[in-house]
Amino acid sequence: MRTSVVVFTCDLRLSDHPPLRAALHGGGQVVPLFVRDPAVDRAGFAVPNRLAFLADCLRDLDAGLRERGGRLVLREGDTVREVCRVAEEADAGEVHMSGDVSTFAHVREQRLREALETAGRRLYVHETVSTAVAPGAVTPTASDHFAVFTPYYRRWSEQGLRDVLDAPRTVGVPEQVGSASLPERGDVGGVSPGLCAGGETEGRRRLAAWLSSG
Template identity: 60%
Template sequence: MATSVVLFTRDLRLRDNSPLRAAQDTADAVVPLFVQDDAICAAGYAVPNRRAFLADCLADLDRQLRERGARLIVRTGDVVEQVCRVAHEADAHEVHMSADVSAYADRREKKLSSALAAAGRRLRVHDRMVTAVAPGEITPAGKDHMAVFTPYFRRWEKARQRPSHGAPARITAAKGVATEKLPSRRRIEGVSPGVPAGGETAGRKQFAGWRQKGMDAYADHHDDLAGDCTSRLSPHLHFGTLSPVELVARARERGGTGAEAFVRQLAWRDFHHQVLAARPQAARVDYRTHGDRWRSAREARDQIEAWKQGRTGYPVIDAAMRQLRHEGWMHNRGRLLAAGFLTKTLYVDWRIGARHFLDLLVDGDMANNQMNWQWVAGTGTDTRPNRILNPLVQAKKYDPAGDYVRRWVPELAAIEGRAVHEPWKLRGPHGKNHAAPDYPEPIVDLAAASERFRRARGK
């Protein structure tokens, strides 16, 4: 009896799962496998918030598999060793998995292919699972990727979208393969209190509700910090509990400006993935260097800590950073402002901020996190690398009534209207701020900071 192993990585779903579908088409029995990767733990990327969400995803995946006659096999250790061991135990002739874009994923895939071949087995890698359009599908003549989003998007819109397929009704599982216990969110310490539930079931429910009630308003209100009109689907896209191909198709079915704006954001996600696939070193090295002499963690220690704790004295920045700490998620406009403040106002190395985000974000991955940080720092693909986002101007535009700030910075809850964005102006005759006595003064002067950045960039 022919048997195949399906290695789940960032495709923790049964619907629109090409590796699973191909394995069922070419084998009599299937071993659904997930490996808790020691290398990811050793590198510090298995942080509590993502581990909690992952535990939910695996529990939901196992439940759905059991409903169809199978179960999820869980192992811990080196991915190559564990996959080869399971393939041997099941006498599997093939292993199916999804492609990914990081340098680590590429190394892992090559090692696994070689190890399986040495044992007389085959690795089959399936593309277009992590993204809607595969990273190498859109390339200009003589180049390996596109570096500017707008022309990329024009071609992305015309790219042929494969049809998504449903979940299998029945899965024939191979016998005699042992599994470890599933991880549990309850056993994970240090999880942010607002981390949402993970899993395909939760993701599909969330998308269905937002598509019905929130998508139409997305174009006009996705930057509204207090309105919170974004889909909040990024954790599900990161772990692959939702298919980006299906999301594009279902958004286009609904139509309208909101759906178009949402699809454009999915294209931005694909854009960053194709950049990192072609330039994996951009996860840690400037994509386009300006010779910056960033302030180090030692030089700017106190200001970096104030930024992390949401104590910069600039309310919209502090609100965003506190939302991150509480939810393991941050509004997209908040991410732009918080990253811009660290890199261009404090002139701190973007890698310090990117690492902090990865320590907390449920949706944190190399492509979106690193390339967005580089974009904001002006070392990435932004065609205006020296732009500076003034947090006061941005706050009054995207949180005009101050509701977002009051939600996340309770020390300022008593201040009405947009005055909440500049609480230092409420000092009394003796210089005391009676409206917000526990809130800090600004840690940096914006005008002086802008001048420092322009000097550093030679502008």
């Protein structure tokens, strides 16, 4: 049976997730993977509110996967090293992840692609997961940005948005791939009392309430 790895980064949801749907295409198993990378913490992420919100998001994602027969795999360490380890443990030939726009993400993607290709595996990067259109789609030909609104608006209006994808009904995960324990909000000190809950479930609940409020 074909097995793929899906690397979650800032896209912690099951609905409208092209990498996950692509990995599941054909009925194979997947390893839904999140890597807690110390490099991200050193860039300023490791503050209480962000860590607590992340804990909520990971647990909500894991709960959604378990409702569909799967689970979230959490690893800690360098993203490239851990993804390669998981791919080897699962005997996965493909790795799927979302494209991102930061320099950090671009360097990580290139490192991961080279490491996987060395091991005979392939990386698929999916655009328009965390952005509405692919980076560069609304930039002018001779510059990196529009200086006047009207031509920018015209270019933006020409862009077609992809169809929204439903969450998968079932997710099969190989049993042999181990996971670290998921973090809990209660273990994070110094969290602001007004911090809202994280996760797709809470986000969709808040959106539904806002839309129905008029």
